Amino acid sequence: MTTTYERTSEFLEGSRRARRQIITPEGVPLTVELADYGERVVALVLDLFIWLVATLVIFIPLVYAIGVSGGSLIAISIALFIGFLIRNLYFVFFELAWRGATPGKRLVGLRVIDRTGGPLLPSAVIARNLTREVEMFIPIGVLLTWSKAANGGADWENLAVALWMMFFAALPFINRDRMRGGDLIAGTVVISMPKRVLSSDLVERALQFAFTEQQLRAYGAFELQVLEELLRRPASAGSAQVLGEVCGKICRKIGWTTPLQPSEVLPFLREFYTAERAFLEREQLYGKVRADKFTPPGAR
Amino acid sequence: MTMEAAAADRASPAPGPAGRPEIVLKSSEFRKGREAGWRELDELVARVERRGVRALTLDELQRLPILYRAALSSLSVARTIALDRNLLLYLEGLALRAFLAVYGPRANPIEGLRTFFGRELPAAVRSARWHILIAALCLLVGTVAGFMLSVQDEAWISTLVPSSLADGRGPSSTRADLLSKEIFAPWPGAVESFGLFANVLFNHNTLVGILAFGLGLGVGIPTVLLSVYQGLPLGAFIALHYNRDLTVDFLGWLSIHGTTELGALILFAAGGLVIAEKMLFPGRYSRIENLALHGRLAAQMAAGAVLMLFVAAILEGGFRQLVQSTPLRFAIGFGVGALWLVYFCYGGRKAQRTIDDIRRDASNSASTRVSEAKAR
Numbered sequence: 001m002t003t004t005y006e007r008t009s010e011f012l013e014g015s016r017r018a019r020r021q022i023i024t025p026e027g028v029p030l031t032v033e034l035a036d037y038g039e040r041v042v043a044l045v046l047d048l049f050i051w052l053v054a055t056l057v058i059f060i061p062l063v064y065a066i067g068v069s070g071g072s073l074i075a076i077s078i079a080l081f082i083g084f085l086i087r088n089l090y091f092v093f094f095e096l097a098w099r100g101a102t103p104g105k106r107l108v109g110l111r112v113i114d115r116t117g118g119p120l121l122p123s124a125v126i127a128r129n130l131t132r133e134v135e136m137f138i139p140i141g142v143l144l145t146w147s148k149a150a151n152g153g154a155d156w157e158n159l160a161v162a163l164w165m166m167f168f169a170a171l172p173f174i175n176r177d178r179m180r181g182g183d184l185i186a187g188t189v190v191i192s193m194p195k196r197v198l199s200s201d202l203v204e205r206a207l208q209f210a211f212t213e214q215q216l217r218a219y220g221a222f223e224l225q226v227l228e229e230l231l232r233r234p235a236s237a238g239s240a241q242v243l244g245e246v247c248g249k250i251c252r253k254i255g256w257t258t259p260l261q262p263s264e265v266l267p268f269l270r271e272f273y274t275a276e277r278a279f280l281e282r283e284q285l286y287g288k289v290r291a292d293k294f295t296p297p298g299a300r
Numbered sequence: 301m302t303m304e305a306a307a308a309d310r311a312s313p314a315p316g317p318a319g320r321p322e323i324v325l326k327s328s329e330f331r332k333g334r335e336a337g338w339r340e341l342d343e344l345v346a347r348v349e350r351r352g353v354r355a356l357t358l359d360e361l362q363r364l365p366i367l368y369r370a371a372l373s374s375l376s377v378a379r380t381i382a383l384d385r386n387l388l389l390y391l392e393g394l395a396l397r398a399f400l401a402v403y404g405p406r407a408n409p410i411e412g413l414r415t416f417f418g419r420e421l422p423a424a425v426r427s428a429r430w431h432i433l434i435a436a437l438c439l440l441v442g443t444v445a446g447f448m449l450s451v452q453d454e455a456w457i458s459t460l461v462p463s464s465l466a467d468g469r470g471p472s473s474t475r476a477d478l479l480s481k482e483i484f485a486p487w488p489g490a491v492e493s494f495g496l497f498a499n500v501l502f503n504h505n506t507l508v509g510i511l512a513f514g515l516g517l518g519v520g521i522p523t524v525l526l527s528v529y530q531g532l533p534l535g536a537f538i539a540l541h542y543n544r545d546l547t548v549d550f551l552g553w554l555s556i557h558g559t560t561e562l563g564a565l566i567l568f569a570a571g572g573l574v575i576a577e578k579m580l581f582p583g584r585y586s587r588i589e590n591l592a593l594h595g596r597l598a599a600q601m602a603a604g605a606v607l608m609l610f611v612a613a614i615l616e617g618g619f620r621q622l623v624q625s626t627p628l629r630f631a632i633g634f635g636v637g638a639l640w641l642v643y644f645c646y647g648g649r650k651a652q653r654t655i656d657d658i659r660r661d662a663s664n665s666a667s668t669r670v671s672e673a674k675a676r
Contacts, residue, residue: 008385025403028372030396096412097352099404111400115592119403122412123420127599130606134514175588181514185575185599187592196393198338199386203328225385232386277383278325285326285381 006031008225020177020189022117030117034178035110035190046104051090055083087137091129096122105190115177115189124186131182135168202231204274208267215254216279222292224276231273243269327382334374338391341367341398348401368398416600417607422647424600428570431577435569438524439562442531443538450539460536469537475544483546483553484624509568509609513575513602520576527569552626555633557616563640564608571601608640 006019018034059079094102100112100120112128114120172178177189230246233239240262247265250256250272260268280290344364347355356364375391382388425432449456454471461470469482508526515522541550575591575598582590615636623629 024399026369026372028376030399031392032396093409096409099400122416123596123600126416126603127596130599130603184591185595194393196390198390201328201331203325207323221383224383228385274323278323281325281327281381281383
């Protein structure tokens with residue numbers, strides 16, 4: 001159904017995004033793209049940076065105000081406490097107020113959604129962010145304070161914490177929806193929302209060149225969409241040459257013998273695109289979908 | 301009107317100049333008729349994404365769902381009649397963004413937090429009463445075992461109590477030591493109290509509590525073990541004071557924050573047990589689905605437990621050494637404990653949402669289950 005243009009995207013962009021479907025309450029399946037690991041790490045690092053700055057901004061004046069009379073231990077305690085508060089409020093607040101996106105996620109273009117396509121509930125947001133504490137911050141805190149407690153103690157605790165972190169770090173890699181522990185518990189999934197613009201239609205109304213049905217049968221939807229992408233690319237030094245080569249290949253394939261001037265290449269390709277699309281869309285309406293040029297004509 | 305224009309266009313194609321063949325594409329006419337609506341929706345959704353639903357006027361708010369449904373219908377049609385990749389990708393993206401804008405989280409953060417503490421948390425705790433009972437029993441078993449071992453032979457105390465927790469207390473402590481340095485130690489002052497308060501929040505108990513919850517993912521055995529293990533030092537301490545005839549004073553010293561803190565630990569462990577149960581016995585669902593369905597309940601309990609630890613930390617850091625009388629300590633401790641009990645038992649009863657409701661909702665929306673998109 002929606003697979004031809006996904007295949008074209010894969011061909012053109014060279015990478016394949018993991019896709020899932022959610023079904024809206026109206027019954028229309030929508031395709032969502034799962035966020036990449038890299039995108040999620042970048043978003044997290046951005047969020048952590050903002051969190052760190054916010055914590056310091058509050059922490060430093062506070063320490064000055066009360067003085068460090070009690071020693072560094074109290075200062076550390078206060079820092080931990082403020083960090084804890086801001087961290088949790090930050091993630092929960094923004095994921096609720098900005099519809100599933102913290103500032104970091106928004107910059108990268110990620111959203112948290114409910115896996116089933118339902119609304120994102122406040123309890124789900126709280127759940128997935130509280131678990132972040134277990135997954136990430138508490139083990140990190142233990143490891144950071146470890147050097148102080150290490151005098152003579154057994155290394156078992158350290159080992160357990162390291163295993164714990166590794167288990168949770170590995171979680172997104174061992175389930176197919178790339179959910180971390182919090183996502184599992186809250187039933188959420190992180191998706192990427194690419195920005196897309198609607199360009200003008202490439203269709204020409206009046207045709208200068210006439211193509212026979214036999215000639216239009218040479219290609220399928222995949223080739224059509226690759227041609228569309230080529231025609232949509234902004235003109236550059238190399239593009240004229242690429243278009244010329246493509247034009248030559250098409251002419252050979254469909255047996256177009258009339259020689260073309262270099263200035264005619266672009267109009268020819270646009271008109272061929274129009275005629276080919278008109279033909280394939282009409283065939284598709286009659287139930288004869290042709291995925292690519294290797295599918296025999298008329299086959300389903 | 302745009303539709304009519306498109307229809308008229310199709311009925312009488314303008315004759316091409318100079319006898320050139322004229323082509324009218326259905327998909328292209330379809331796009332001409334609907335493009336204005338998509339652009340309008342795009343603009344509305346972009347504003348909602350930037351500044352929230354409040355950025356829309358009343359009229360625009362009414363237009364949003366209409367335009368959204370129109371875009372969904374456009375998408376369905378485009379998938380069958382159009383081969384324009386740019387158009388299809390744009391419509392997919394627009395429909396998804398509009399879907400999230402229309403069905404996104406409705407509550408504002410304050411409203412969400414109020415719902416959570418007013419209704420969801422007590423309901424979650426009530427629905428897990430058996431897990432709470434098991435967790436409490438585990439803690440009790442640990443306490444009794446710690447007491448029985450230590451009351452006979454105080455050497456056990458140094459084994460059962462980690463040195464960071466013991467803080468100098470042990471078999472060598474005398475009655476006078478315990479009275480002056482622990483039970484009726486002077487109040488250290490506001491700054492120290494706050495430091496203590498913040499420290500307490502990140503102490504051993506919190507760590508173990510959250511671990512007990514998270515380790516529910518390990519089918520519950522670590523959770524049970526941790527609960528028992530938490531009871532051991534408690535029992536050992538009670539034995540230490542019992543042998544020095546300080547039981548009542550110690551229990552008073554403990555109960556002022558202990559009712560809240562132990563309650564929180566039990567809640568953490570119960571949350572872990574809920575997760576474990578849902579993983580072990582997924583019932584009609586797959587394990588992942590069942591976890592998503594009930595994991596929220598467990599996480600709500602853990603959030604409640606964090607709240608309780610906050611309160612416990614205030615009581616321990618701020619009030620414990622300020623209140624120097626054992627009866628008053630008992631009164632505060634059990635009073636606060638009773639408040640928790642009332643809150644969890646009766647909070648949000650009217651609008652209670654039980655597991656059965658959630659299950660019913662889930663089976664109603666079974667059609668909206670995620671299915672892996674066909675690869676190609």
